[in-house]
Amino acid sequence: MLDSTCLGNSLKNFEQEKLQPEWQDWKWQFRNRITRIETLKEYIHVTPEEEKAFQAAGKNLPFAVTPYYLDLMLNDNPADPIRKTVIPRLSEFYTDPTEMIDPCGEDGRMVAPGLVHRYPDRVLFLVNETCSVYCRYCTRSRLVGSGEHEVDFEAAYAYLEAHPEIRDVLISGGDPLVMSDDKLERIIARLRAIPHIEIVRLGSKIPVVLPQRITDDFVAMLKRYHPFYMSIHFLHPAEITPEVTEACNKLADAGVPTFSQTVLLKGVNDDPEVMKTLMQKLLKLRVRPYYIYQCDPVQGTSHFRTSVQTGLDIMEHLRGHITGYGVPTYVIDAPGGGGKVPIAPVYLQSYENGEAVIRNYRNEIYHYQDPR
Secondary structure (H helix, E strand, O other), X not given: OOOOXXXXXXXXXXXXXXXXXXXXXXXXXXXXXXXOHHHHOOOOOOOHHHXXXXXXXXXXXXXXXXXXXXXXXXXXXXXXXXXXXXOOOHHHXXXXXXXXXXXXXXXXXXXXXXXXXXXXXXXXXXXXXXXXXXXXXXXXXXXXXXXXXXXXXXHHHHHHHOOOOOOEEXXXXXXXXXXXXXXXXXXXXXXXXXXXXXXXXXXXXXXXHOHHHOOHHHHHHHHHHOOEEEEEEOOOHHHOXXXXXXXXXXXXXXXXXXXXXXXXXXXXXXXHHHHHHHHHHHHHOOEEEEEEEEOOOEOOOOOOOOOHHHHHHHHHHHEOOEOHHHOXXXXXXXXXXXXXXXXXXXXXXXXXXXXXXXXXXXXOEEEEEOOO
8 A cells, every 4th residue: 555654845756656566457556546635745735725625525526546647747736737627626615606416417317226318319327436536527526436326237227128219328437447347247248138229338537547447358358349439538638648548559459439528627628729739649549539528517616617618719729720530529518408519610601592601710711502
């Protein structure tokens, strides 16, 4: 286990741990997550505001970070983008009038404990409530790490079997990749045994915060259940390390298509050049940029939320300036459970009598005429 001896102002680093084989063991990383401010202070300078926030942390959302992900933070810089998303701040204890406990309306559409049916042909399967790292802007802060989330697997499978219109299941949580390979395989195999389920997907941030989890045994297991897809939660170019590159390459080489999901966050990635760099780096990993999410109005996230115009400006900066493969869809998850709504700059200026007046990324105007 990590040494918890207080070293005062002399900060430790992970150089010794990284030389040990345990560093590459995802279970070691998970067991040794930093969850206490006393241990955190050994590695970074905690500001007075952060220390006050820690005193209240856990009432809304627990704190945990893997040694690997903590090692990416700039220990003397409270403005470090990764640090902002992991270390509690007092701002998260303010609730803006526009915010909600369950902004995506998942609880009201839970057809069995853990199973959410919101879209016609697909469901969300919340198989656990545990994460390796707790993001401070989490949409599911109401349940992750709470010890109160219930999952009735048999009831969920029975519902799926009784609804042949469902062809697509997204496994999420929490983070399902904190489960063992055996437990995950039991879930995936059970879903695959239902004839009308054509696609199984999994959403996770673990390839970014705990890339050691993507082992050869794990990807070999996934290959038995194709078509299998994975959505990965990326935030910032600083997350793309050799370890993350290796993890994503393993998934791609195993035939698992991967897609990025990026939450737009103030002071983290709301700079057009930062987002452009991230999308370019993702393509090099063979990860398809998929969504940029407007930060959900979950309680305690007003300090993270940008204006919608900020997102539109970023999309203007991406379109035409990088390959179309690298341009994600910017979406707002309609508050209250309306689903993902794509938001984009307006390129169609008018459309009358079969003539479309359009502008390109340089703001040049062109005319397109329908066939007569």
